[in-house]
Amino acid sequence: MKIGANYHTHTTFCDGSxxxxxxxxxxxxxxxxxxxxxxxxxxxxxxxxxxxIEEIKRLQKEYAGQIxxxxxxxxxxxxxxxxxxxxxxxxxxxxxxxxxxSEIWFHTVRYGTHLEKEAESGIIGVDADxxxxxxxxxxxxxxxxxKMSERYYAFEAQVYDRLEPAFIGHFDLITRFNDxxxxxxxxxxxxxxxxxxxxxxxxxxxxxxxxxxxxxxCGAINRGRKxxxxxxxxxxxxxxxxxxxxxxxxxAHQKExxxxxxxxxxFMTKEAGFDHINILVRKGVNDITFSTKNHFVTEGANTFIHxxxxxxxxxxxxxxxxxxxINGGTLYWKHLSIK
Numbered sequence: 001m002k003i004g005a006n007y008h009t010h011t012t013f014c015d016g017s018x019x020x021x022x023x024x025x026x027x028x029x030x031x032x033x034x035x036x037x038x039x040x041x042x043x044x045x046x047x048x049x050x051x052x053i054e055e056i057k058r059l060q061k062e063y064a065g066q067i068x069x070x071x072x073x074x075x076x077x078x079x080x081x082x083x084x085x086x087x088x089x090x091x092x093x094x095x096x097x098x099x100x101x102s103e104i105w106f107h108t109v110r111y112g113t114h115l116e117k118e119a120e121s122g123i124i125g126v127d128a129d130x131x132x133x134x135x136x137x138x139x140x141x142x143x144x145x146x147k148m149s150e151r152y153y154a155f156e157a158q159v160y161d162r163l164e165p166a167f168i169g170h171f172d173l174i175t176r177f178n179d180x181x182x183x184x185x186x187x188x189x190x191x192x193x194x195x196x197x198x199x200x201x202x203x204x205x206x207x208x209x210x211x212x213x214x215x216x217x218c219g220a221i222n223r224g225r226k227x228x229x230x231x232x233x234x235x236x237x238x239x240x241x242x243x244x245x246x247x248x249x250x251x252a253h254q255k256e257x258x259x260x261x262x263x264x265x266x267f268m269t270k271e272a273g274f275d276h277i278n279i280l281v282r283k284g285v286n287d288i289t290f291s292t293k294n295h296f297v298t299e300g301a302n303t304f305i306h307x308x309x310x311x312x313x314x315x316x317x318x319x320x321x322x323x324x325x326i327n328g329g330t331l332y333w334k335h336l337s338i339k
Contacts, residue, residue, distance in 0.1 A: 007036030008249035014040040026255035042076030083111035092165030130185030157203040219251025222260025
């Protein structure tokens, strides 16, 4: 199976390994039709935003007719949306938990403040280092990771109110290190325990009401960090029960991983009960095609072949909180049926 679109993409402007142009060339080689750049704008990883935007604009012109490029950004729940002016879309992501009493619980702050490296930043990074996570949990939550995850989801539940993003990024990033061995700082949460799932589901229940998609983020599986994408299967299935919408993202930091994990994500999406995914398009774009591929799944001693096909759909829905700077108006979500 081939999905020729990705909207969560990092470059050397932030913490990626390749230049933006190298990523574009790789996407074309892979047969992509759509590519969205989403440079980090958060207290841990930042960039020269104006230089980034100018380069993406240049690439949009340079490669027009070969691939449709989108100017995006990944904005963290900490910072105000004004930081990403002139973006056609942006992802709303939560990489941090404000410490108890921090002003960040109550409002966003100006971009470039409250940096993670500062001793008095007022935030806890959940995906930078397991020792940081464990030390903060001990200091602020008496070592109770269920309390800590509850606070994470209380903050995550605010991401739309605070940022008004086009879609919601890696919903359950609090589990970034949970698949590690206990010796390496993992296995601190049982992700099937109600103490963990109930706060997460409450956040889903709130966020789904805003009508923006959630990404199935493959970054952890395509880099060998986790066995499942974000969000994990139980949460993805609950999102389907709530009537939520989804897209698939690779969260690529290396050009080779632009489509990393897509097959697994599509299979899990189908297993969770979804009948379509979404891609972000400009008005009137109806020529996207995808191919069929066998997906092999081993259960015990038996191997099953799942034939999954994604074909182009016809339904276009205006994408909230986006701007189509080429055609005017907004961008659109296009449904792609899963059969």
